[in-house]
Amino acid sequence: MNQQTLILIKPDGLKKSLTGNILTRLSETKLEIIAAKMVKVSKELAEEHYKHLRDKPFFEELIKYITGELHDRKKVLAMVYWGEDAITKVREIAGATNPEEANPVSIRGQYGRITTKGIYENVIHASTNEEDAEREIKLWFSPEDIIMDLYPVKVIILEKVQKKIWV
Ligand code: UDP
Numbered sequence: 001m002n003q004q005t006l007i008l009i010k011p012d013g014l015k016k017s018l019t020g021n022i023l024t025r026l027s028e029t030k031l032e033i034i035a036a037k038m039v040k041v042s043k044e045l046a047e048e049h050y051k052h053l054r055d056k057p058f059f060e061e062l063i064k065y066i067t068g069e070l071h072d073r074k075k076v077l078a079m080v081y082w083g084e085d086a087i088t089k090v091r092e093i094a095g096a097t098n099p100e101e102a103n104p105v106s107i108r109g110q111y112g113r114i115t116t117k118g119i120y121e122n123v124i125h126a127s128t129n130e131e132d133a134e135r136e137i138k139l140w141f142s143p144e145d146i147i148m149d150l151y152p153v154k155v156i157i158l159e160k161v162q163k164k165i166w167v
């Protein structure tokens, strides 16, 4: 079954110049990239993305991590991968959450580390299941950023919307 999944190259992945390596590893899945953009991650976006972890002791540090405060890289590369069993294929190649427990040849096993504060800096995010993928893709992308309508859309006419355009 065709699925879509959200992938983020986290600030540590960018800082370590791993974008190319990670994309090469992900290309082993033969999935299609159907959306990609650099995103400056606000605290609000970070807290919404990780809201299921709000009660964890590491939550505050996790927000600092994903917003780029720990790496002086206030951005992530957000992408949507699409194709047969996309969620499982990407999770497999990404590896376990804890980089020490991850398969050594997975992306997290190869490139992740645990900080002295105990945060798993595991270089990428990948959606866990279809429900999470839908919530996360809708959070990070608007329909026009994605080259196919993954979920139902509606067209609305906006008036007096402030928008930057090229001069
Ligand atoms: N995380 C952490 N310590 C933990 C659990 C999670 O630092 O004990 C971080 C890690 O960066 C992880 C993110 O929080 O990728 C989100 O956690 P989740 O349980 O959703 O793992 P994932 O889905 O990313 O494998």
Ligand code: MG
Pocket: 128
């Ligand atoms: Mg998760």
